[in-house]
Amino acid sequence: MRSQWRLAGALIAGALLVTGCGGGSGGGDQSSAGGKANLTFWDWDPNMDKVVAIWNDAHPDIHVTLSNPAGGDQLVSKMITAHHAGNGPDIAKVEYQSLPALVAGQEVADITQYTGDAVKDFDDNTLKATKFQGKVYGVPQDVAPLLLFYRTDLFQQYGLKVPTTWDEFAQTAQDLHTKAPTVSLTNFDAADPGWITGLMQQAGADWWSADGDKWKVDINSAASKKVASYWEGLVKAGTIAKNPSFSPEWNKQMNEGQVAAWISGAWAPAQFSGIAPNTKGKWAAAPLPAWTAGDKTTGIWGGSATTVTTDSKHPAQAAQFAAWLNTDAKAVAAQIQNINVYPAATSGRSLPVLSSPPPFLPNQTDYYGLVKQVAPSSRSFSMWGPDVTVTFGAYTDKFGAALQNNTAFGAALDDMQNATVADMKKQGFTVG
Known part of the structure; x- marks a missing residue:
């Protein structure tokens, strides 16, 4: 999934690098998977309980208790807080x-010694998302290329064609606004940075790079400003909504047909039932519009790994579960059925279950075929910076x-750039 992934932390100066990459597998029991173990698993996927139940039925000596304390960045914050208090979970879902x-x-553990067989089920590009300095720190769960989800009934009602370029997208937004002023083509999400980074990636942006121990931060690059300017134009034209995805107002708009499309990751079908339960069977997916006609490049929103924390007293058993969850045919098939993930494991991409559409998109029988088609052309940043949380916080504040x-x-991007650089310098990084 991440074609040129490199560990940002590999360039972190001095002790931070040493401790981060040499933290081992926790301070507790590091024996093999024998013996009774009770494990806690933090994860925000809907219906993950159904997958965990399969594990618990088959592994009476390693019981996994599922908890959903938060999602995405909020879960990371809770992990850090719990680690400092010494009471973190054994296993946690972490976005790449x-x-x-x-x-x-040192919140997540090196699980290389436990995953030798499991990692053989991933291609090099995918595994690079979780393998740093030759050590494995998580088992990849899914890949999440950006797609355009749209209401087939609304497009038909208003005589709209599915846009294939961003110029066509802007024109479609204007046409819909003219025909139905109370309906927006989509929304601008200022609350979830993962959404905007995917759009920036598609346009060719790379927010971080490094040469030796010297960093370059390029958040306000020409590519990024092109994307920002485009969406600012749609907002000022009044043709798209401003409510962030997953907000109560946006959910209501989606459910009542006041938003006709959603730019989201391949995991979106699992979310529709909670967002817009009245719209089952009315959605379809298409490739993300291109900046240049015919270009298949898309970005990524999300994608995650299953990690073992350094707080776990049973790292071997926790790693066994993480490997099972993302490589076992029954486990992966259950995730596809219940969570609509597109699996990171290469063997998972050939499972028979992928021939059936997601339950919320019953009319799009080729859905997973579409994901398989666009996934190889998805790109992320070539690397992520060491203070992503600061950058993401600046996005929500400034945008x-x-x-x-x-x-x-554009000014908001400049503010993000300045905030990120200032924080990195404060931490002792060389930025030039």
Whole structure:
């Protein structure tokens, strides 16, 4: 999934690097998978309980208790807090962009010794998301290329064609606004940075790079500003909504047909039942519009790994579960059926279950075929920086303010750049 992934933490100066990459597998029992173990698993996937139940039925000596304390960045924050208090979970779902900082901070463990067989089921590009300095810090769960999800009934009602370029997308938004002023083509999400980074990636942006121990931060690059300017134009034209995805207002708009499309990751079908339960069977997916006609490049929103924390007293058993969850045919098939993941494991991409559409998209029988088609052309940043949380926090602050105050999105990118650079220098990084 991440074609040129490198560990940002590998360039972290001095002790931070040493402790982050040499933290081992926790301070507790590091024996083999024998003996009774009770494990806690933090994960936000809907219906993951059904998958965990399969494990518990087959493994009476290793019981996994599932908990959903938060999702995405909030879960990472809770992991860090719990680690400092000495009461973190055994296993946790972590988005790929958050993993380098957790490795450097010793919140997640090196599980290389437990995953020798499991890692053979992943291609090199996918495994690079979780393998740093030759050590494995998580088992990849899924890949999540950006797609365009759209309401087939609304597109038909208003005579709209599915846009294949961003120019066509802007025109479609205007056409819909003219025909139905109360319906927006989509929304601008100032609350979830993963959404905007995917769009920036598609346009060719690379927010971080490094040469030796010297970093370059390029958040406000020409590619990024092109994307920002495009979306600012849609917002100012009044053709898209401003409510962030997953907000109560946006959920209501989605459910009542006031938003006709959603740019989201391949995991989106699992979310529709909670967002817009009245719209089952009315959605379809298409490739993300291109900046240049015919270009198949897309970005990524999310994608995660199953990690073992350094707080676990049973790292071998926890790693056994993480490997099973993402490589066992029955486990992967259950995730596809219940969570709509597109599996990271190469063997999982040939499972018969992928020939059936997600339950919420029953009319799109080729859904997983579409994901398989676009996944090889998805790109991430070539590397993630060591202070992603600061960058992401600046996004929600600055772009949220820009929406509210009707100020320039380009200036918001400049503010993100400045905040990120200042934080990195404060931490002792050389930025030039």
